[in-house]
Amino acid sequence: MTGSILPRVIGHRGAAAHAPENTLAGFACAVRLGVGWIELDVQLTADGVPVVFHDDRLDRTSDGHGLLVETSLADIRRLDAGGWFAERFSGEKIPTLSEALSFLVKQGQGLCLEVKASEARGGSTARAALAEVERSWPADGPPLVISSFAKSALAVADEMAPDRPRGLLVEKVPSDWRDEVSGLGCTSLHVDQTTLDEKTVRAVKEAGLALFAYTVNDRLRAEQLWGWGADTLFSDCPEQLLSGSDG
Numbered sequence: 286m287t288g289s290i291l292p293r294v295i296g297h298r299g300a301a302a303h304a305p306e307n308t309l310a311g312f313a314c315a316v317r318l319g320v321g322w323i324e325l326d327v328q329l330t331a332d333g334v335p336v337v338f339h340d341d342r343l344d345r346t347s348d349g350h351g352l353l354v355e356t357s358l359a360d361i362r363r364l365d366a367g368g369w370f371a372e373r374f375s376g377e378k379i380p381t382l383s384e385a386l387s388f389l390v391k392q393g394q395g396l397c398l399e400v401k402a403s404e405a406r407g408g409s410t411a412r413a414a415l416a417e418v419e420r421s422w423p424a425d426g427p428p429l430v431i432s433s434f435a436k437s438a439l440a441v442a443d444e445m446a447p448d449r450p451r452g453l454l455v456e457k458v459p460s461d462w463r464d465e466v467s468g469l470g471c472t473s474l475h476v477d478q479t480t481l482d483e484k485t486v487r488a489v490k491e492a493g494l495a496l497f498a499y500t501v502n503d504r505l506r507a508e509q510l511w512g513w514g515a516d517t518l519f520s521d522c523p524e525q526l527l528s529g530s531d532g
């Protein structure tokens with residue numbers, strides 16, 4: 286993947302500072318704020334349906350309780366995923382991946398699809414998510430990158446969708462990152478921005494990889510990371526980073 290097709294900013298979980306994360310309302314908000322790409326998190330329900338949700342537990346970002354992976358799609362669809370954020374978002378649902386992909390394709394949005402799973406569940410989660418991508422995302426559709434902390438998920442993505450670019454997610458760039466990335470056939474490294482310094486960013490770029498950094502909500506920090514060579518920054522408030530930038 287060349288840096289040239291990548292955006293400077295990706296709306297993190299939509300635009301998580303302005304609208305409930307990982308909801309269609311959040312994605313619509315990010316589009317209104319001017320992003321060209323969205324990041325979302327995918328997990329499987331108890332009955333194996335890929336849905337868009339970040340946490341293990343339902344409690345923080347919905348009116349449900351307990352573990353998402355132990356909850357059926359039917360029960361998940363009864364939950365309100367907007368009211369916790371602000372009253373005007375009450376009634377917002379946890380989207381299925383199918384709904385989210387259809388929405389983003391219609392909007393012409395690029396996508397960073399994060400398979401959010403443990404190593405043990407990474408393979409099955411990626412398998413279901415990639416099957417949905419195959420159904421809902423046209424081959425000539427907007428750009429789509431698959432990312433995960435789970436190497437099992439990236440291995441399945443390589444097997445099922447070898448032509449889709451893959452990114453390895455890490456909190457801190459590990460000492461063996463070159464082997465990790467090349468073993469998984471990844472073209473990008475997605476790193477917690479608080480662990481990044483200039484030397485690390487430049488080393489990743491010199492290796493020919495794209496560098497994505499999460500989560501950057503401060504314009505000055507964004508300028509610093511871009512200055513070091515970072516390609517793409519995930520942001521909860523993308524408008525702060527987009528103002529005065531070329532997108």
Ligand code: G3P
Nearest residue numbers: 324326399432475499519
């Ligand atoms: O994909 C980048 C970022 O979303 C990874 O961290 O916890 O926000 O999913 P998290």
Ligand code: MG
Nearest residue numbers: 324325326399
């Ligand atoms: Mg994420």
